[in-house]
Amino acid sequence: MAGKFDAIVIGTGQAGPSMAGRLTDAGMTVAVVERHLIGGTCVNTGCKPTKTLVASAYAAHHARRSADYGVITGPIGIDMARVHARSQKISVDSRNGNETWLRSMKGCTLIRGHARFESAKTVRVGDELLEAERIFINVGGRALVPDMPGVGEVPFFTNSSLLDTDLLPDHLVVVGGSYIGLEFAQIYARFGSRVTVVEKGPRLIGREDAEISDAVRSILEAEGIQIRTGAECIRFARHPDGVAVGLDCSEGVPETIGSHLLLAVGRRPNTDDLGLEMAGIETDKRGYIQVNDRLETNVPGIWALGDCNGRGAFTHTAYNDFEIVAQNLLDGANRKVTDRIACYALYVDPPLGRVGMTETEARATGSRILVGRRPMRRVGRAVEKDEQLGFMKIVVDADTDAILGAAILGTSGDEAIHTVLDIMAAGGNAATLRHTMHIHPTVSELVPTIAGELRPVS
Structure with missing residues (x-):
């Protein structure tokens, strides 16, 4: 069986369904191919289930120290069957929601199976040969098994x-x-x-x-x-x-x-069994598909989005990849990957929110830098919650007042970091941040304060 479409989307991670949605809204016919679980890493083996476990673990931790807050409880136990069931339900609900969305798209055909290129314009899925002028690869990655003895x-x-x-x-x-x-x-x-x-x-x-x-x-x-x-x-x-x-x-x-x-x-990209060589698509030695600033591969009409392109390993970078490609292709924009500001979080408790350069990276540029720091034990909101571990810091160029980066390791650090990210994205500097009034009592209110307490570093 053969099928001709305006576009083929391979993989249903964070970028895939959204890409299909924009294309079908533009009147195109789209084949979406998925070989395993709809939703990709985030929905099935990443953000959704792991952050659900983080929440359960956080509840257990605070239940054990409830007496610190004047709350008396009985013995704390863990029902792993219920913990696991809750995690799985949240993943399944999200996966089903994605599938319902894809199947409801007018002009979208969802095909289950393993896609392999046969040329730069054709992809085989089992007995079906699909053809399109535009192909979007969104196949994600998987855990790396290291070559260690034993x-x-x-x-x-x-x-x-x-x-x-x-x-x-x-x-x-x-x-x-x-x-x-x-x-x-x-x-x-x-x-x-x-x-x-x-x-x-x-x-x-x-x-x-x-x-x-x-x-x-x-x-x-x-x-x-x-x-x-x-x-x-x-x-x-x-x-x-x-x-x-x-x-x-x-x-x-x-x-x-x-x-x-x-x-x-670590992780590795799911690119080793796609027949990329049949389309002439270039990869690096680790298997990541090579793309330019517009996320175009070396083959015209083929893009790579998400973890498989090596330009980001997060759900938010994958979604931003979709936004860049869709707006360039459909809206006449000229967005580039290199225009975005690096940001991510580490979800231990308390979490780490990070944006831009680390202090070490800023020092390596040779620029004169200023750093503002404050321990979380001097943040009123953290004290009130009795979650005082960690600190916040901001790194600023001493000559231009440009914000180079920031880190917040502390309660709500993954949320409060967006205060800095948004100022940076809007083209503001440390003075902009210093002059912005924030709500009390919050963690974010101390970000302008540390921007006003900058000191040179040796």
Whole structure:
């Protein structure tokens, strides 16, 4: 069976359904191809289920310290079956909503199966050969399984497979001390598991400034999570009690025994079985599809959006990819990926909200910089909530007053950071922020304050 369409969208992650919606609204016929679960990573194995677990873990944590607030409760227990069921329901509801939306689009045909290119204009899905002048690749990514000694000889979880179970490990060893690994580590520690985080590098979340890495480590260790950094030669072996993880750390015992193992060492794009070579589409050595500032591949009429293009690994970057491509194609705009300001969050508790450059990155530019800092224990809203861990900081160019970046590690940090992001996006500077009145009592109200307390750094 053959079909000719105005456009083909491969993958239904954050960018795919929205792209189909804009195209069909413009009167085009669109084939949307999905080989697995509609909604992609965010809906099925990312934001939706993990942040649901974060919320359950947060509830458990605060229930245990309810006496601090003068609230007396009984013993706190964790019903993992209900925790898991809640997480799955939220994912399923979102997935079903996406599918209903796609099937309701006039001019949209949803096709289930694995898409493979046969040329720059044709894609095969099983027995169907689809043809279109415009093709949008939105296939996302998956957990990377590292080539470490013994990894093929032991049972392990990835973020996806761990979300499929209502298991509560006795001792969860998390290999990978970055964003995904740390979120899961704190979740399961709050559910009652003993947790060890193993990181090859010298500190956690190595892309952050050292003071943020150190603060996150202190927060997690205070909750009983054991952190092992500098694990230069990680190896695995079966053990009667689960899995033996060899560390070769600069300090501490050379091996830890976990009942279960989670590998959280990165992601890889789902591009290795798309037949990209048949269309002449270029990738880098890791498999990411090469795109220009307009998210166009080297082949005219083919775009790559979301995690598979290597230009962002977040739901919000994928959606922004859609906005850039759709507005350039349909509205005559000239939007570019390089115009957007980097921003993201780490959803440990308290969360880390980040925008723009780190202090380390700003120093590397050679510019004179000013930094404003304030610990959360001096933020009234944090004190009132008795959630005083962390700090906020802002980095400013000393000569131009331009805001280079900011970080808020603290309660509501993932929300309050948008105060800085929006000023930066609107072309404002630190003076704009200093002169803006914010609502009291909030975390955000202290952002103008630290913008007025800038100091040079040595």
